[in-house]
Amino acid sequence: MPTTESVITDRIYAGVAVIAAVLTFVESPEPLWTIGAVLVALVPWALVATRRDPPAWLFLALAVLPVVAVVIVNDLGVVIFMTTAAASRFACRAEDRRAVLVVTVAVAVVPFIPALLGSSHPNGAGYFAFGDVFGVLVGVVLRRGDRLAARLREADNRLAEAKQLQERQRIARDVHDLVAHSLTVVVLHVGGARRLLRTDPEAAEAALADAERVCRESLDGIRGVVGLLRDTESSSSGLSLDLDALIGTYRTAGVDVRLTTTGDPAELPLGTRVTLYRVVQESMANAARYAPPGSAVTADVAVAPDEAACRIVNDRGAGAGRSGGFGLAGLREQVASADGVLTSGPEGDRWVVLCRLPVQQVSAVGVGGGA
Incomplete structure (x- = not known):
């Protein structure tokens, strides 16, 4: 059963994702399919905020893949921070270290996808990649903090x-x-x-x-x-x-x-x-x-x-x-x-x-x- 602290953390992550989505709408109001893709990426966050958490990999797929499509077509932008929030939240909840490592590598590669496809130069991609990796590290730290708090409660009992x-x-x-x-x-x-x-x-x-x-x-x-x-x-x-x-x-x-x-x-x-x-x-x-x-x-x-x-x-x-x-x-x-x-x-x-x-x-x- 989710603790009060985990629920608050999830809602903070969801808030970051919503802010990134709004700024994306302001930054690139067209084409309309971009708005649709961003809205799809917000669906798992809505489920998390209402305590109907989907399976971890389903959450990650719904939160990241639509953003990748937007990045490929529209190039880098504020929308990339939606992947940062998703990866950080995944690392905060995941028990498998290998899964966290795979997700870290994946989100670090996302900012370089437009350059790899030849649609843009990789200028700025390194900064966004560093931001994604840093977000994962924040999630890992939060996860360890939750474990320590659980151990302290157990010791207190x-x-x-x-x-x-x-x-x-x-x-x-x-x-x-x-x-x-x-x-x-x-x-x-x-x-x-x-x-x-x-x-x-x-x-x-x-x-x-x-x-x-x-x-x-x-x-x-x-x-x-x-x-x-x-x-x-x-x-x-x-x-x-x-x-x-x-x-x-x-x-x-x-x-x-x-x-x-x-x-x-x-x-x-x-x-x-x-x-x-x-x-x-x-x-x-x-x-x-x-x-x-x-x-x-x-x-x-x-x-x-x-x-x-x-x-x-x-x-x-x-x-x-x-x-x-x-x-x-x-x-x-x-x-x-x-x-x-x-x-x-x-x-x-x-x-x-x-x-x-x-x-x-x-x-x-x-x-x-x-x-």
Whole structure:
């Protein structure tokens, strides 16, 4: 389907052909058959201007052969520029280089036809021939410009698709982090409530109440993530970034967590704060899931003017390091996109997660983080 640019280019070419025809009528009003031949040469241009483009070779034959007849009888004149416009337009649309070369040679020979037939001297024929060749070169340049524009549009579409895929992956990580953390805490609360149901109903009820609260907070957070899909401009996702509150959910669930904070995480840029929170959240979920029952977890968070760091350590259980899906592996991508470093692995009988984030270079990532 012709593009808007190609339609405009065709109409410009048609305009050049019409101007050349009018000037021919002014220059050589007689004989009448000359007018008829020029009008026939305008027929393919009329079809092009009305978007009823004939086949390329038919267009070229109808646009050039009547002009050649006029040149043979009336000698060189303005009418020759009709062949220039036709050849240039053909080169602008043709895919076959050999066809373009054949047309170039043909239109370059047209100005010399009267001299070859002995009806005139070749004075001026060289200038007209050069004009025809130059017109073909203009068509070739326009053709390459159209191809480049098409490639740029294709590349732009691919970039848009890649951006959408990256956004979907980011949202998937956010949803995973919310659900994994919340379900881990809920399972711990429900498990504790089941054990206390007969011996201490009040404690069991309190544990179930905490599980319900965590579920509600998780739902609020998920609504915030889903809100990103609706292009909401609110920077709030309904999820708190308070590390003390995060650790508190595990403590109330029976996990022995020792949090040490140096500096104030609330003063961090939003992107750094969100990424740091995500690392602590995922690390705590893994520790609660895989660490031996009753073992302690230490979380050290340090905030400096140029760097934020956290170190989470827990005893190694049977499943330590088996976090899959969008767990620590997904967080490594988040941290790397912020020019940070995230490592995790065994140190003796302990499992250690260490994250370092440059404060000034972190882009906002995650829920509420923006781009």
